[in-house]
Amino acid sequence: FEFNTKNDLEDLPTTWGGYDKFPLRAKFFHREKKPIVAMSGKFHTSWGEFGGFKSPDAIKFEAASMIAFGSRCNFGDQLHPLGRMDKQTYENIASAYEYIEKIEQYGIGGVPVATLGIVPSFELAADEGLARVLMEEQIDFDICLPGDDLRRFETIVIPSVAGLIDPMRLELEVFLGNGGRVVTLGDGILDADEQPALRCNATYNGPGQFDMDFTALTDGGDRPRELPNTPFLNYSSALRFTPGPDAEIIAWVHEPYFSRTYAKYCGHQNSPFRPEPAGHPAAFRSENLTVFAHALDRMYYAHGAIAHRAFFASVLRPQHPNPMIDVALPSAGRVSLLHQPDERRYVAHLLYGPPISRGRCSVIEDLVPIRNVRVRLALPVEVASLTLVPDEIELKSQRTTPTDSLAGTVNTVEAIVPEFTGHCAVVARY
Known part of the structure; x- marks a missing residue:
């Protein structure tokens, strides 16, 4: 992007993956310190749709979202071969721009600020899953990359991709030593050799042995109302850790009786949970490092279970006590x-x-x-x-x-x- 004078972010949220893609992309491209232009369209679906319309309210909301994330606005049309502008198209767009005239000075030229940083993995399910969890909980965040000055952050979250910590291991160790907090999801705690990349007061015993498992919170602390008072399902299994004596256990894994196969099954989907904990945690904390054993980001992207979002947020918030x-x-x-x-x-x-x-x-x-x-x-x-x-x-x-x-x-x-x-x-x- 070094030769760009501005960055055009093309996004048609109705059919290109929803309204939560643009905020994450905008935060990333703000790092370039160049103007951002959000490129959308008046179409109900996508480019080239003659006679298709978003509602005026939808265009107004999308335009306001562009401004809210520090971007300029651009809504595209496709000219009819007769060369005549479609009046209805520009009436719809006009209602949005009437609103933009009132608010654009409060967005364009602004830069995102937050004391929570996320390290992008550039894997769709991990990054967008994590971003959705945070946005739905109204936990604002900024992008954190190797080489950044970490002192502006209070908390840094690592998504579920092994090796992300490797190029910033020393910086994160200093960050933790100075009182910063790090939260990892799934494989995010592992280095490229699939060993713990940070000291976590636990022995890593490898990936889960079942196709799925369950999480049960320990008795301490307040339980969010969205979390059931019984083991809840994870659509993939946890990394297995044996915690050290000083580790704080936040939740335990309950394993199923067996992985569901053609040979073994119980009901239409997964096997039920064993009543006793498996002996390895679903989440634990060692000093300022919190480890989630599951890829909650990927699971939320694929399944959207409220329990996973509520579980993550309830553990994250005490580790991020001073959001801006x-x-x-x-x-x-x-x-x-x-x-x-x-x-x-x-x-x-x-x-x-x-x-x-x-x-x-x-x-x-x-x-x-x-x-x-x-x-x-x-x-x-x-x-x-x-x-x-x-x-x-x-x-x-x-x-x-x-x-x-x-x-x-x-x-x-x-x-x-x-x-x-x-x-x-x-x-x-x-």
Whole structure:
């Protein structure tokens, strides 16, 4: 990309994999420090669809999402061979651009900021599965690559691909030694030789021996309401570790009676779980390193089980106690925190536009109001004011005494967004 003057990110979310691809790509390409242009279309499906239309609300939401992740907007059409512009197409697009005129100054030129970093594996299921879990939990993140200055992060998550730690092992060891926290998923804890890449106070005994298994939480701590009080299914098996005496066990694996084959089966799908734990953990912690034995990212990408997302988030949050943005939204809500240093402001974008699966398309049709949303910002500056955009309403805020974190002094400010439909932004000026 070194010769590009800008980066065009082509994305047609209705049929090209959904609305969660663009945010991850935008965060990655912001590293190039070049303008980003999101390239979408007016089509219901994809390029070349004469007479196909997204709804005006869908185009408006998609355009707002582009701005929210720091991108410029571009919506394509295909000209009829008669050379006549289609009036309906541009009426639909116009309604979106009327809104963009009100908010574009709060997105274009902004850069994503977060104290949670994820190391991309460039494997689709691992990266997008992890990103979906985080976005659905409104846990904002940025991209972390070998050679980066890790001091801006509080927590770093490694997806389920072996060897990712190898080129940054020394940096991660220093990061852990300085109080940083690392969370690994599945094979992410392993080096290229399939041995633990970081000291984890456990002996690695190899991959799982069954086609699937189950997770049961230990009795300590609060159990999220989404997690069943019984072993829950994993669609692939866990890495097997024997934890050391000082390891904190978060959850145990329960193995099935057998792998389902033509010779052995019980019911229409997987075998049931054994009542006793297998003796190896589903998740454990050694000092500042947390290890998930399952590839929860890949499983969530393929199956979308709420229990897997809730399990991961409930373990991650105590290891990431100082997120720069904390928002309470339904799972279809998305957040993005941008910094515009030249304007001396941070901008917290909130989005809510649940797509519905219809045939082969993800369709956004119903943008419903969301009310009384708590927004908490933890920033390295003293905030002078909070303004709700595009309404330009000054928000009443509550502030706490500045505190010290791994990334430096943090000033916390909290406010309530009374209502928004589709998109809004909270502008924190300093």
